[in-house]
Amino acid sequence: MNPSTLAVNSVPHSEAPSETPQPWASMVERIRAGDPSGMEELYGVFTTGIRFYLCRQLGPQDLDDKVHDAFLTIAQSIRRGDLREPERLMGYVRTIIRRQVASYIGAAVEARRNWVDPEHGAVLRDRQPDPERKAIDQQNLDLAMRVLNTLPRRDREVLMRFYLQEQSPRQICRDMGLTQTQFRLTKSRAKSRFTELGQARFARRLGFKPPAPVRNVDSASAKAS
Amino acid sequence: MASTAQWLSGMARTVDQHLDEETTENYSVGNLSARTVAQIEKHLLICQPCRQSVAASDAYVASMRQAAANLRKAERKAKRKVERRAGG
Numbered sequence: 001m002n003p004s005t006l007a008v009n010s011v012p013h014s015e016a017p018s019e020t021p022q023p024w025a026s027m028v029e030r031i032r033a034g035d036p037s038g039m040e041e042l043y044g045v046f047t048t049g050i051r052f053y054l055c056r057q058l059g060p061q062d063l064d065d066k067v068h069d070a071f072l073t074i075a076q077s078i079r080r081g082d083l084r085e086p087e088r089l090m091g092y093v094r095t096i097i098r099r100q101v102a103s104y105i106g107a108a109v110e111a112r113r114n115w116v117d118p119e120h121g122a123v124l125r126d127r128q129p130d131p132e133r134k135a136i137d138q139q140n141l142d143l144a145m146r147v148l149n150t151l152p153r154r155d156r157e158v159l160m161r162f163y164l165q166e167q168s169p170r171q172i173c174r175d176m177g178l179t180q181t182q183f184r185l186t187k188s189r190a191k192s193r194f195t196e197l198g199q200a201r202f203a204r205r206l207g208f209k210p211p212a213p214v215r216n217v218d219s220a221s222a223k224a225s
Numbered sequence: 226m227a228s229t230a231q232w233l234s235g236m237a238r239t240v241d242q243h244l245d246e247e248t249t250e251n252y253s254v255g256n257l258s259a260r261t262v263a264q265i266e267k268h269l270l271i272c273q274p275c276r277q278s279v280a281a282s283d284a285y286v287a288s289m290r291q292a293a294a295n296l297r298k299a300e301r302k303a304k305r306k307v308e309r310r311a312g313g
Contacts, residue, residue, distance in 0.1 A: 008275065036291070045251075046270055046271070048273065049270035049272075049276070052269065052279075053266065054280075055271065056283065057278075090267040090270055090271070091263070093270060094263065094266050094267055135280070136284075137284075137287070140284055140285070140288035141288070141291050141292055143288065144288035144289045144291065144292035144293075145296070147289075148293065148296055149269060159293065159305065160293045160297065162254070163254065163293050164289045164290055164293035164294055166254065166255070166256065184247070187250075190289075192287060213305070216237070
């Protein structure tokens with residue numbers, strides 16, 4: 001996809017911090033020199049981001065160990081002088097953790113290939129889904145089903161093409177005769193509905209009652225008389 | 226709002242510009258170019274609000290994808306049933 005056609009924009013957040021120049025050069029220099037403050041700073045800046053990336057790609061299993069391994073690799077690599085341009089630190093960190101992810105995936109594929117039940121010949125599962133995660137996923141799935149089931153057929157088709165068939169917005173608009181705005185509106189309406197249903201469910205769980213339906217005063221008084 | 230080029234060049238160095246909703250969703254769906262993904266992932270390394278947005282978007286996209294798959298399956302099943310009845 002051509003990047004120039006993407007709706008990739010920045011959103012200035014009101015609560016966003018002001019522009020902070022990041023002193024990568026000083027930090028990298030201290031890491032190279034073996035100054036512990038350099039490693040502390042590296043850890044402070046990147047630990048949550050690396051954790052997020054690894055968890056998103058590989059799941060929560062052994063996450064602490066993986067984050068630790070990533071920092072070791074990054075620090076050793078910087079000390080060896082592999083990072084020549086400190087201003088490229090973020091790209092460098094990303095490359096290292098991407099390689100780490102590829103390596104874990106490769107190892108997992110290999111392990112799965114070798115983990116065969118000798119009696120039945122079936123591949124053994126290496127992990128069970130976290131029950132809490134499973135429950136949340138199921139609730140989200142129920143909401144999504146409700147959203148899709150209540151949409152007009154055409155809107156539903158748009159969403160199914162986008163989310164299930166992974167067609168590009170351009171292709172969907174072309175095939176279904178939609179403008180980009182109509183496409184965005186369809187997606188945005190579905191998402192709003194999903195959020196509303198989720199909030200309503202959350203409120204019910206916390207014990208908030210939905211507002212009582214407004215009674216017709218005339219018919220109520222007629223019944224009373 | 227910054228242009229794509231401005232966003233791409235400035236994104237990795239600052240945390241005062243955040244991903245918009247559409248970009249976040251496209252990232253979750255996985256239909257962005259490798260170059261854009263690289264810029265986004267560099268930004269995510271240092272931006273907590275955008276990480277939260279991506280996590281929420283990932284959950285939403287996964288649910289919609291699964292729901293769409295279930296619905297498609299149900300539609301096909303219903304269609305086969307109708308065809309069988311018509312054939313029998």
